[in-house]
Amino acid sequence: MTRRPAGSAALSIELKDVWLRRSGRVVLRGIDWRIGPGERWVVLGTNGAGKTQLLKLVAGAVWPSPRKATRRLYTWRGETHDEPRDVSEEIAYVGAERQDRYEHYEWNLRVNQVVGTGLYRTDIPLHRLTEGNRARIARLLKLLDIESLEKRHFLTLSYGQRRMVLLARALAAQPALMLLDEPLNGLDTERREHLLRLFARRNVLPDSWVLSTHRSEDIPADATHLLRLESGRVAFQGTLAAARRRGLLQASKSKQDARSTVRAVAPAQSRRVRREERAVPLIQLRNGWVWLEGRSVLRRLEFTVGAGQCWVVHGPNGSGKSTLVRALYGDLGVAAQGTLRRRGIEAGVPIGEFKRRVGLVAPELQTLHPLYLTALEVVVSGLHASIGLDVRPTAAEEARARRSLQSVGASALAARPLRELSYGQLRRVLFARALVAEPDILLLDEPYTGLDVATRRALQARVESLAAQGTTLLMTTHHHDEWPLHASHELELRDGDARYCGVVRRG
Numbered sequence: 001m002t003r004r005p006a007g008s009a010a011l012s013i014e015l016k017d018v019w020l021r022r023s024g025r026v027v028l029r030g031i032d033w034r035i036g037p038g039e040r041w042v043v044l045g046t047n048g049a050g051k052t053q054l055l056k057l058v059a060g061a062v063w064p065s066p067r068k069a070t071r072r073l074y075t076w077r078g079e080t081h082d083e084p085r086d087v088s089e090e091i092a093y094v095g096a097e098r099q100d101r102y103e104h105y106e107w108n109l110r111v112n113q114v115v116g117t118g119l120y121r122t123d124i125p126l127h128r129l130t131e132g133n134r135a136r137i138a139r140l141l142k143l144l145d146i147e148s149l150e151k152r153h154f155l156t157l158s159y160g161q162r163r164m165v166l167l168a169r170a171l172a173a174q175p176a177l178m179l180l181d182e183p184l185n186g187l188d189t190e191r192r193e194h195l196l197r198l199f200a201r202r203n204v205l206p207d208s209w210v211l212s213t214h215r216s217e218d219i220p221a222d223a224t225h226l227l228r229l230e231s232g233r234v235a236f237q238g239t240l241a242a243a244r245r246r247g248l249l250q251a252s253k254s255k256q257d258a259r260s261t262v263r264a265v266a267p268a269q270s271r272r273v274r275r276e277e278r279a280v281p282l283i284q285l286r287n288g289w290v291w292l293e294g295r296s297v298l299r300r301l302e303f304t305v306g307a308g309q310c311w312v313v314h315g316p317n318g319s320g321k322s323t324l325v326r327a328l329y330g331d332l333g334v335a336a337q338g339t340l341r342r343r344g345i346e347a348g349v350p351i352g353e354f355k356r357r358v359g360l361v362a363p364e365l366q367t368l369h370p371l372y373l374t375a376l377e378v379v380v381s382g383l384h385a386s387i388g389l390d391v392r393p394t395a396a397e398e399a400r401a402r403r404s405l406q407s408v409g410a411s412a413l414a415a416r417p418l419r420e421l422s423y424g425q426l427r428r429v430l431f432a433r434a435l436v437a438e439p440d441i442l443l444l445d446e447p448y449t450g451l452d453v454a455t456r457r458a459l460q461a462r463v464e465s466l467a468a469q470g471t472t473l474l475m476t477t478h479h480h481d482e483w484p485l486h487a488s489h490e491l492e493l494r495d496g497d498a499r500y501c502g503v504v505r506r507g
Contacts, residue, residue, distance in 0.1 A: 010037030010038070010176065010207065010208070011037065011074065011075070011076050011087060011090050011176035011177050011208065012034065012035060012036050012037055012075045013034070013035045013058060013072070013073070013074055013075075013177070014034045014035075014071070014072075014073040015031050015032060015033045015034070015057075015058070015071070015072055016032055016069065016070065016071040016072075016073070017030055017031070017032060017067065017069040017071070018030070018031040018032075018033075018057065018070055018071075018072065019031075019064060019065045019067055019070065020053055020057060020062065020064055020065055020232075021065045022053070023419075023420050025416075025420060026232060027050050027053050028050045028053060028054060028057065028064075028232045029231075029232045029233045030233065031054065031233075031234060032234065033227065033234065033237060035058070035177070035210065036208075037207065037208060038207045038208060038224075039208055039224055039225050040208065040209050040210075040211075040220070040223050040224045040225065041209070041210040041211070041223070041224070041225045041226070041227055042211055042212075042213065042219050042223045042225070042226050042227070043055070043210060043211070043212040043213075043226075043227045043228075043229065044213070044214075044226065044227070044228045044229070045212075045228060045230060045452075046230075046452040046454065046455070047422050047423075047424025047425050047427075047428070047450075047451060047452050047455055048421075048422045048424065048425050049229040049230060049231060049232065049422075050229050050231075050232040051181070051212040051229055051422075052095060052096075052097070052181050052212070052422060052423065054229065055093065055095065055179045055181050055210060055212065056093070056097075057072075058084075058091070058179060058210070059084065059088075059091050059093045059179055060084025060085060060088055060091070061093070072084065074086065074087045076090060076176070087176075088121075089173070089175075090175050090176040090177060091175055091176070091177050091178075092118070092170035092171075092173050092175035092177075092179065093170070093178075093179045093181070094163075094166050094167055094169075094170045094178070094179070094180050094181065094183055095179075095180075095181030095182065095183075096181065096185065096366075096423050097181075097423075098166060099159075099162050099163060100366060100367040101123070102114075102155065102162070103155065103364060103367040104367045106155070107123075107124060107154065107155075108153045108154055108155040108156075109124070109125065109153065109154050110150075110151055110153055110154070111141070111146075111149045111150050111151070111152050111153075111154060111157075111165050112129070112134065112137050112138075112141075112150050112151070113125045113129075114154050114166070114169055115137045115140060115141070115165065115168045115169045115172050116129045116133060116137060116172070117169060118168070118169035118170060118171070118172035118173045119133055119137075119172050119173065121173060136172065137150075137168075137172065138150065140168045140171055140172055141168055143168075143171075143198065143204070144164050144167065144168050144194075144195075144198070145191075145194060146161065146164050146168070149161060149165065153293060156292045156295065156297075157318070158186075158317050158318045158321070158322055159186040159317075159322060159446065159449075160186040160187045160188060160191060160317035160318075161318050163183065163184075163185065163186055163187065164187070164191065164195075164317075167183060167195075171204070171205075174206070175206055176206055176207075176208065177206060177208045177209065177210070178205055178206055178208075178209040178210075179209070179210050180210065180211040180212070182212055182214070182423070182450060183211060184196075184213070184215075184218045185450055186317075186363070186446060186449055186478070187317060188315075188316040188317050188478045189478065191316070191317055192217075192218065196220055196221070199220040199221075199222070200220060200221050200222050211223070214424075214450070214451065214452045214453060214456075223240050224239060224240055225237070225238065225239055225240055226238065226239075226240040280307070280343055281304045281305060281306050281307075281341070281343065282306065282307050282342070282343050282440065282441055282472055283304070283305040283328055283340070283341070283342055283343070284304045284305075284340070284341045285301055285302065285303055285328075285334070285338070285339070285340050285341075286302055286338055286339045286340075287300060287301075287302065287337055287338035287339070288300070288301035288327070288334050288335075288338045288340060289301075289335035289337060289338050290320075290323055290324075290327050290332055290333070290334060290335065291335060292323070292332075296496060297320050297323045297496050298320045298323055298324060298327070298493075298496045299496045299497055300497065300498075301324070301338075301498055302498070302501070303491060303498070303501045305441070305472060305474060306472075307440075307470075307472055308470045308471075308472055309472055309473075309488050309489055310467045310472075310473045310475075310484050310486045310487045310488045310489070311473065311475070311487070311488070311489045311490065311491060312475055312476075312483050312484070312487045312489075312490045312491070312504070313325075313474065313475065313476045313477075313490070313492075314476065314477060314478070314492055314493070315492055315493035315499070318495075319493040319494050319495060319496065320493050320495075320496045321445070321476040322362070322363070322445050322446075322476065324476075324491075324493070325360075325362060325443050325445045325476060326362075327340065328340070328474070329355065329358060329360055329443055330342075330351040330354060330355060342354045344357075352385055355385035356383075356384070356385045356437065357439055357440045357441065358385070358439050358440070358441050358442075358443055359382070359433075359434030359435055359436075359437065359439035359441070359442045359443070360434055360442075360443050360444075360445075361427070361430050361431055361434045361442075361443075361444045361445065361447040362443070362444075362446075363445065363446065363449070365430050365433075366423070366426055366430070368387045369381070369387055369388065370388055370418070371417060371418045371419040372417055372418070372419070373388065373389075373417065373418055374414065374415055374416060374417055374418075375405065375410065375413040375414050375415070375416055375417075375418070375429045375432075376393075376398060376401050376405070376414040376415065377389055377393065378418065378430075378433055379404055379429060379432045379433045379436050380393040380397050380398065380400075380401045380436070381433065382401075382404075382432075382433035382434060382435075382436040382437055383397055383400065383401075383436055383437050400436055401414075401432070401436055402414060404432040404433070404436040405429070405432045407432070407435065408428050408431045408432045408435070408458075408459060408462065409428065409455070410425070410428045410429055410432055413425055413428070413429060423450040424450045424451050424452060424455060427447070427448075427449070427450055427451055428451075428455060428459070431447070431459055431462070435462075435466075439471070440471070440472060441471070441472040441473070441474070442466065442471060442472070442473045442474070442475075443475075444463070444473070444474070444475040444476070445475075445476050446476055446478070447459070447463075447475060447477075448460070448477070448479075448482055456482075460482065460484070463475075463484060464484055464485055467484050467486040468486055473486075487504050488503060488504060489501075489502065489503055489504060490502070490503075490504050490505065
């Protein structure tokens, strides 16, 4: 694809005194912001600061609260519009909510169909792809180094692979402005570096873009401006000159650290593992094969998780990490030539008995829970290993759920429905859900995705304290700085095979 000539049909957007309320709660307060032609903005802020809602408001997915002075002005081809719908085809949005929509509605389209919907700005395929369309899609997939995924079904992809496909979908539209909400979340190091190199090329992204992130290493080198949000207000906006970049990012990081309310609270009772418990494995996988839609995602896996061990599973996008977690939890089956044994689960014992002893944090949980549930109800569901509740919680269950929310600094979220929570806030709720039953084992699939620096560090400390006291842990991650200090074993996956399985390699 080629970038539009500078100034030929530039889009500029101006927000004046914009406020946003969701269910009676103020999310954005008096926003004044102008995105000029050729400007490339980075948006920073803690979880719940309003970053995603601001990008959705610019895109026209949400509407500002009515106020006399509020204006949203879109200038395109010399004409100014006060409604985003007049320029909606010139704005592309990539974010977790769009990605989760495919899971929620079970849109299991082929990758080339998903990218093709970007050509016509539809959610599902409504147009037959021409040969020209297919050639254009193939070029985009090759540009992003995901051409091997072209015929795969979207819901068989890893979290990071899905994100890459949706980026290709957005690029297919050749927009004048691209809104990128945490676009590098869930990507392995090689993919992140590849995308950052592409972003620096002047023929990939449009002249203007806005990118939100929590990680300074995910900021493209050619970003020109910075907007920092605090509690829905603009705390800073201005140019991001190279000389100022480090200081501004460090200031934002320091403020996040200072405001952290999450406490690394140790469990009420010590969970140190007795010698006789260590002798019997919690999970044992032998010759493990897992197939999805006729494709082997995991092959010949052999490993044993003992009580009190702390496992880290790592590998590139598409290597099978999430599939392994789902199989261990009991949501996917192991092929007949292999065996998967879980302590206490014999023939005739429902898998639910095991799930009630497991704390799970995984991306799909962010889409499975009904959005009308409150955070408190979601945490209570962890006591039943259920999605939603079929009976009213007891007073004792609610008390346990409130204590768990408090332990992750999320007490203030208890009464709020999921639809009002940011991605990072919901992730904290899922941590509380995983911990509420004081589980024997924690299965954490990319657990810190979408979290700001302070919350990420505090939740890491919480996990460390549990591992130190004997809770068994298995965690997937792409970031080495997220490995628990108490990590005892590692499993490296690549293309479904175990490249290494054993004690943590040092150095």
